[in-house]
Each structure stands twice: as C-alpha cells, then as structure tokens.
Amino acid sequence: MVELLTEQIAGLYDPKAHEFYIANWIPVSDQRMVMAHELTHALQDQHFKIEAWLKAARPNDDAELAREAFLEGSATAAMVDYLLQGTGKSVTNMPEFDPSMLTGDLGSTPSLERLPRSSRTLWYFHIFPA
Numbered sequence: 001m002v003e004l005l006t007e008q009i010a011g012l013y014d015p016k017a018h019e020f021y022i023a024n025w026i027p028v029s030d031q032r033m034v035m036a037h038e039l040t041h042a043l044q045d046q047h048f049k050i051e052a053w054l055k056a057a058r059p060n061d062d063a064e065l066a067r068e069a070f071l072e073g074s075a076t077a078a079m080v081d082y083l084l085q086g087t088g089k090s091v092t093n094m095p096e097f098d099p100s101m102l103t104g105d106l107g108s109t110p111s112l113e114r115l116p117r118s119s120r121t122l123w124y125f126h127i128f129p130a
Contacts, residue, residue: 013041036082
C-alpha cells in the first residue's frame, strides 16, 4: 500500500494538524505545482474548516461527493493556473482541459498493475470518484 501511495500521491493536506506534505522524491518544479494544490486546501480549511464542512454533508453520499469535488476541483484549478503562469492563459479561459495532462495514466503504474483487478477498480474510483 505504501508503494502504491508513493506512486499515486505527491502531496497531502492534513486538516487536523493544519499542515501539508510534499513528496521529496519528485522534481522541485513538480513540488511547486503540488504546493499550489496543497496551499489551496490550506486556504479552504481556513475559510470552511474543511473537516467539519465535509462531515456536515453526512450521511448524504451525493452531498459528500459534491463537497469533495469542490475542494479537489478548486485546488486542481489553482495548480493549473500555477502551471499556466506567464502564458497569458488561465483555467478560466482554456478551451478544453484534460486532467491526464497533469497526472499521466494513473491506471498503469507498476504497483497498481500488481493489484487484483477488483482492487484496482476500487482504487481508481477512490482517486477519481464518479
């Protein structure tokens, strides 16, 4: 599991500790991109108290998913805007955006390929909820 997470996750914001972590095994330029994402989560937490905000949607699965999508979507938008610095473009004026441009094919990493098919499906839907 640690190997799989190492392949799949480059950063993490911990709302309990109010800290974020960036993988030190990725290039510094990628660390900065991930930092834009994680700093956005920190700002969201300052404004929304995200742990309580997410829990307030329970037990409505759709509401929980919508709140998670909002948090991840806006953090991803901040990351994309960071990447677009100096281009005159922004996430708000891009014609179309394919998130796999940032992540690559997450379904074909070595650790994920070793998982049983049913576990891969569960992992994929955990990372990319419908």
